[in-house]
Amino acid sequence: MRPGEARALRNSTAITLSVWKALFLREALSRLFARRATWFWLLAEPVFHASYLLVIYTVVRVHTVGGIDTTIWLMIGLLAFFMFRRTATQLMNAVDANKALFTYRQVTPVDTVLVRAGLEGFLMTIIAGILLAGAALFGHQVIPADPLAVLEAFFGLWLSGIGFGLIASVIGELIPELDQIIQLILRPLYILSGVIVPLSAVKQPYRGWLMLNPVAQGVEAARLGFSPYYHAVPELSIGYVYGFALVSIFLGLALHRRFRLRLITQ
Numbered sequence: 001m002r003p004g005e006a007r008a009l010r011n012s013t014a015i016t017l018s019v020w021k022a023l024f025l026r027e028a029l030s031r032l033f034a035r036r037a038t039w040f041w042l043l044a045e046p047v048f049h050a051s052y053l054l055v056i057y058t059v060v061r062v063h064t065v066g067g068i069d070t071t072i073w074l075m076i077g078l079l080a081f082f083m084f085r086r087t088a089t090q091l092m093n094a095v096d097a098n099k100a101l102f103t104y105r106q107v108t109p110v111d112t113v114l115v116r117a118g119l120e121g122f123l124m125t126i127i128a129g130i131l132l133a134g135a136a137l138f139g140h141q142v143i144p145a146d147p148l149a150v151l152e153a154f155f156g157l158w159l160s161g162i163g164f165g166l167i168a169s170v171i172g173e174l175i176p177e178l179d180q181i182i183q184l185i186l187r188p189l190y191i192l193s194g195v196i197v198p199l200s201a202v203k204q205p206y207r208g209w210l211m212l213n214p215v216a217q218g219v220e221a222a223r224l225g226f227s228p229y230y231h232a233v234p235e236l237s238i239g240y241v242y243g244f245a246l247v248s249i250f251l252g253l254a255l256h257r258r259f260r261l262r263l264i265t266q
Contacts, residue, residue: 019106023098023115031119043127046078050131068227071140076150077195079128080222083154084161084215085186087120091165092182095173095263102264109263110256113169117162124158149225152238157218159245166252170259173266193219199233211235214244 032042050071068076091113098112132142144150172179191197193215199207210216211233218241224232256263 015106016111019111020115020118023101023107023112024119027112027116027119031123042123043130046075046082046127046131049078050074068223068230069140071135071138072142072226073223074196075131075135076223076226077193077219079124079131080154080157080219081190081193081195081215083121083124083128084157084164084218085189086124087117087158087161088164088168088186090116090120091162092168092172092179094165095169099266108256108260109169110166110253110260113166113256114162117158117165120161121158128154144226145228146225149238150222153218153221153225153241156221156238156241156245157215159249160214160218160241163245163248163252167248167255170252170255170263173263174259189213189215192216195219198231200231207233208235214241217241 094112094116095109098107098109101107101112102109136142168179168182172182192210192213194210199210199216199220202210217237220232220236221238221241224230224236
């Protein structure tokens, strides 16, 4: 490589990193302080879901689910699910929310999507830490039996959310009518992913169909990593989650590259 080419490559990399840093700070300020107490609602949503579901399970006198304390079972399931859903939904709107920035040639649509992915992963990590610390104060065992397996599951769900969001951010801009269909697809995932109903209670062949959902696979893997006594479904495969993530990310990046100009001028 010639010296001039090396300098150009370094300059290009430096510019990209500078753009990502500026976008990250902009997105963080917008995400946390755009509206009153926005930061509070980031925590309140999973707490609210866990609280009312815990009340339901308490009323029917269910103290353990699949061999895990009900509170921890619900909390891990909700945090794993929100790792995917929040990443996916935030990425879907990234292009439309940052169109004014595309007047700067250094900023591309895919930059805004990837930066939002990093921010959402960062926020969800902090939220998970705070909620688990709160559960520990109430006497619950929050130290996972296999921390690496839990991280592997959450990371796989985060990557899956990135892949889904990359694809949806292009489709939603090119065909706005499909944006509502994508939103409809995401809504039943709350139930279909085994967040509030144990998938082990579902009979075959229906359970096999549900396990085609990578989010269900990730939720089960996170719970199994938290407790080796968890009665995970036999169809569990963390490799399936990463396979879906890699294929969807590749397809999403390809769509962004193919329709880059249309996304900028749309």
